[in-house]
Amino acid sequence: QVTLRESGPALVKPTQTLTLTCTFSGFSLSTSGMCVSWIRQPPGKALEWLARIDWDDDKYYSTSLKTRLTISKDTSKNQVVLTMTNMDPVDTATYYCARSRMATIDYWGQGTLVTVSS
Amino acid sequence: QSVLTQPPSVSAAPGQKVTISCSGSSSNIGNNYVSWYQQLPGTAPKLLIYENNKRPSGIPDRFSGSKSGTSATLGITGLQTGDEADYYCGTWDSSLSEGVFGGGTKLTVL
Numbered sequence: 001q002v003t004l005r006e007s008g009p010a011l012v013k014p015t016q017t018l019t020l021t022c023t024f025s026g027f028s029l030s031t032s033g034m035c036v037s038w039i040r041q042p043p044g045k046a047l048e049w050l051a052r053i054d055w056d057d058d059k060y061y062s063t064s065l066k067t068r069l070t071i072s073k074d075t076s077k078n079q080v081v082l083t084m085t086n087m088d089p090v091d092t093a094t095y096y097c098a099r100s101r102m103a104t105i106d107y108w109g110q111g112t113l114v115t116v117s118s
Numbered sequence: 119q120s121v122l123t124q125p126p127s128v129s130a131a132p133g134q135k136v137t138i139s140c141s142g143s144s145s146n147i148g149n150n151y152v153s154w155y156q157q158l159p160g161t162a163p164k165l166l167i168y169e170n171n172k173r174p175s176g177i178p179d180r181f182s183g184s185k186s187g188t189s190a191t192l193g194i195t196g197l198q199t200g201d202e203a204d205y206y207c208g209t210w211d212s213s214l215s216e217g218v219f220g221g222g223t224k225l226t227v228l
Contacts, residue, residue: 037217046120047155047163047206049217060215096162103151103210104168105217111162 002026004036004097004109011115012087018114022080022097029055029075035100036080038071040093041111048093052100053080089116121146122207122220129226130197138192138223140207146218150210152190154183157204157222166205167192197227 008020020038027034038050051071052060061069070083080097094111123141130136140152152170155163165174167183170190182193190207207220 039217039219046222047208047219049208049219052217060217062216063214104153104165105155105208106165106168106174108162108164 002099002107004099004107006095006097006109006112008095008112008114010113011117013118014088014116016087018082018084018087018091020082020084020095020097020112020114022082022109024078024080024097024099024109027099029053029073029078029080031055033101035102036073037098037100037105038080038082039096039098039105039108040091041096042090042093045093050084050095051082087116092116120221121211121214121218122209124205124207124220124223126221127224127226129228131228132197132199134197135193135195136197136225137194138205138207138225140190140192140220142188142190142209142218144188145213146188146209146211147185147190148188149212152183152185152207152209154181154190154192155206155208156201157206159203163206194225199227201225202227 004024035054037052053071068085073080096111097109098105099107154167157163170185171183180195204222211218
């Protein structure tokens, strides 16, 4: 059974760095073809893809957010970490991690709401 | 603005059929598989269709997907009130090297 769970602060101040951790089970990120993606959704708005890390440590980032994002993995702990620098109130959103198998995002975490406010 | 274009809303009566379109370009839909996701109110998205037209285990055959050129379509037959949700298309963009989603379509079952 594949499960993913996001964890991190619910509230961050403007200009701070956000660190989110995705802890997963039911698959290994060392298996060929496996990937973990981060997606966010501002309240009442659409999904926005943020980043992906692959089994072979290839990394991909949203063009518009590339300078602020870093994704990394700890295969032994079944964790993927996303950091986003210089947080702004417009970054208030529910952040999801999800398993990807190359072309398809197939399993999603429940999401974690991050509010950016002073 | 989203890279993929979906109608903001669609509606139909219970038991009827509805289609939701997703338009892109040669760098995304035209050369990559399309997935569809259902997001019920207050919940995480759930995979409905993958690789253009395949259904994961547990997804009823009332849901179908197709792709032609740079557009994809989600079809839902035998509409139920429980189908009221937001629906998103998604794929990979080979030029941008990033994932892309549509802006979402809100389905109302009247």
